[in-house]
Amino acid sequence: MTVETDKIVLRVAEVMIEELKLEDVTADTFDPEVDLVDEVGIDSMDLATVALVLQDEYGIRIDEDDYPKLTTVRRIADYIQNKLNE
């Protein structure tokens, strides 16, 4: 994992907490491997909201068809990193 990916993981966690108003967790304590659907309880509307914010921030396009792959903060960060490397 690169330093850059670490920063993205942290930022994705921050966006997740801010946009979904998650309580009792900070970006530093957010487990990047936790399943966002099964364990955090986010749904398609939540994911769409987060995707729109991250798209703006990183200047990438997150395809709706890719949502099912974005099940953890780590996977979202890797997805962003790959898009940035394209």
Next chain:
Amino acid sequence: MYVSDESRSSAGEKSIEKSQKKWKFSEILSDPAVKERWEKVRKYFFLRESTYDVTGRCNIRCEGCYYYEGEKQFAEENRDPEAWRSLMKAEKERGITFVVLAGAEPALVPELCRVCYEEMPLGTIASNGLKQIPADTGYKIHISVWGNDSSSLRVRGADNMLIRQIRNYKDDPRAVFVYTFTRQNMDEIHEVMEILAAENCKVTFNMFSAPVGYSGYLRHTPESLLYCRETMLSLLRKYPDHLLYSPYNAVAHTHRLGLHDLYGCSYPRMNPSTDLGLGRSFRQYRSDLGWDRAAACCVPDTDCPDCRHYASGSAVVTARLFRHADDPLRFRSWLDYTDTYLAVWVMGYEKGENLCEEPIAPPGQDAA
């Protein structure tokens, strides 16, 4: 008056022209009115619905009724309130937060409606409005109207239907009168709307969507769809205080393409994915408390290509947030649609003024 093909294509081109710039979501939200409405509607993203046929009985029999199509009508009723209570508890555990009670006619089993409400406080009941549901069941109540009393007598076999519905639900904050446009009753809306507005009733619109195999005279044609749209838009201007609707609702539900072709239906019947959203959580329970994923949608036994149901759109259009966030007017239209949906379906939610007064094309389509 029917709208010509020529005006259809010019409306489509106009909308497509507007979509050339690539907008950032933050730019779209920089408008304070948009931002305020976004913050208002997103508080309800926690809603996760399922639907429940609470009884197989009805006090009337309507032509083209969805309940009496397919297999669900033969399910043996479970009339045990405690069985329903257990189901609601299990549904809550599963993450469901919103119930839609349908039927045949839920007003015939008020004790089951009450138990559901006690366990799951957010929901809507679909009723014909001829029997009052007790006030201690605090769900929204959608009262189906299929034309004036003459049409209701012919299609539904019930006398003085509108007067009886109004008598039961006038001044009831739970009530929304749902006028279903068929090919035969499009002009009757004017007299019905005048009566309902005079009685200070809230109204929204539905489009008749043919059950599988139905080819009767209620089924819409391309011409009748456009005529309905023009009628809806003119009524929106005339009755802004009584109609819960928006120009984008009119576009989405009268487009030549049905909801599935326009947006991709997210209900399990047409959506095999179980990863997220309705495909993962939605169930349509029959009156025996069973359910079948292959048949699960908001109005089972509808002919999917013809589906323009208000209930379907309320889930299918609102779920397409991402696709509508590509253009300020389209996003405003989506906000209007979502605001309308919440006002129609959720007790205590008040609709705001529409943010977009012109008919905007759905994502990737023309407006017609």
